[in-house]
Amino acid sequence: MKFCELLEKRKSIRTYTNAPIEKEKLDKIIEAAFSAPSAGNLQAYKILIVKNEKIKKALYYACLEQNSILSAQIILVFCTDKEQSAKKYGTRGENLYCLQDATIAAAYAQLEITNLGLGSVWIGAFEDKKVAEILKIESGKIPIAIIPIGYPVENEKARERIRKAKNEMVKEF
Ligand SMILES: Cc1cc2nc3c(=O)[nH]c(=O)nc-3n(C[C@H](O)[C@H](O)[C@H](O)COP(=O)(O)O)c2cc1C
Incomplete structure (x- = not known):
């Protein structure tokens, strides 16, 4: 897929089919995350991969009962590693770079x-402590x-993109 097509195609998808996600695809997703730039190449974050249904259910309540969490086959939780960043970059590392x-x-x-x-959809509304x-x-480490993630339910694909001028x-x- 061309990069411009990818940008056009990426939209928040909140309902998924029951089809499982192949291991090779999950590996590629994690590799893509690792390919991102990071301050001093520290990669001051951790990725938690959730597949367990009981944990998903608990996360659903911690995420203000957002259905995308229950619908997902796999959930990734990105956490900052502020200590790692602070060791090299002090408060700027702790407050900014790891985020x-x-x-x-x-x-x-x-x-x-x-x-x-x-x-997928970016879920930011959740109770950090829970x-x-x-x-x-x-x-x-702080979940941010x-x-x-899951295979999209077809009708979500057609949504119009609205952006500021x-x-x-x-x-x-
Ligand atoms: C920081 C951040 C927090 C967000 N939190 C939520 C959320 O809690 N629940 C949700 O359904 N979507 C959430 N979104 C997704 C946005 O609603 C969505 O990206 C935006 O409406 C633009 O739509 P698009 O992703 O389809 O382009 C969040 C996005 C960002 C970047």
Whole structure:
């Protein structure tokens, strides 16, 4: 798929079929995340892969009962590793770089998910503490993005893309 087609195709998909996700595809998604740039190449993040139904159900409640979580075949949870970033970059690493590292990795993963014919949505509305408890995330790591994945239910593909006008968003100097 051409890059411009990929950008056009990537849309939030919130309902998935029951078809399982092939292991090779999951591996490619993780590789895509790892291919993202990161400050000092530290990759100051962790990716948790959730397949277990009981854990999914618990995450569903921690994510304000968003159905995309229940519908997903696999859920990726991206966590910052602020200690790692802080060791090299101090407060800038702790407050900014590890967040950026994790965010870019998640965005790359979403593009590869689309490239592989799968769908996903970025879930940002969740209770951090509950998610950390469910997944036994250590205190130095903070979940910042939850990405449910599955094969898209067909009718979600057709949705129109709405964006702000360029002149509202961009300023030239
Ligand atoms: C930081 C962030 C948080 C988001 N949180 C949620 C969420 O909790 N639930 C949800 O269904 N979508 C969530 N989204 C997805 C957005 O609603 C979606 O990306 C936006 O409406 C644009 O639509 P598109 O992804 O189809 O282009 C989030 C996206 C981002 C980047």
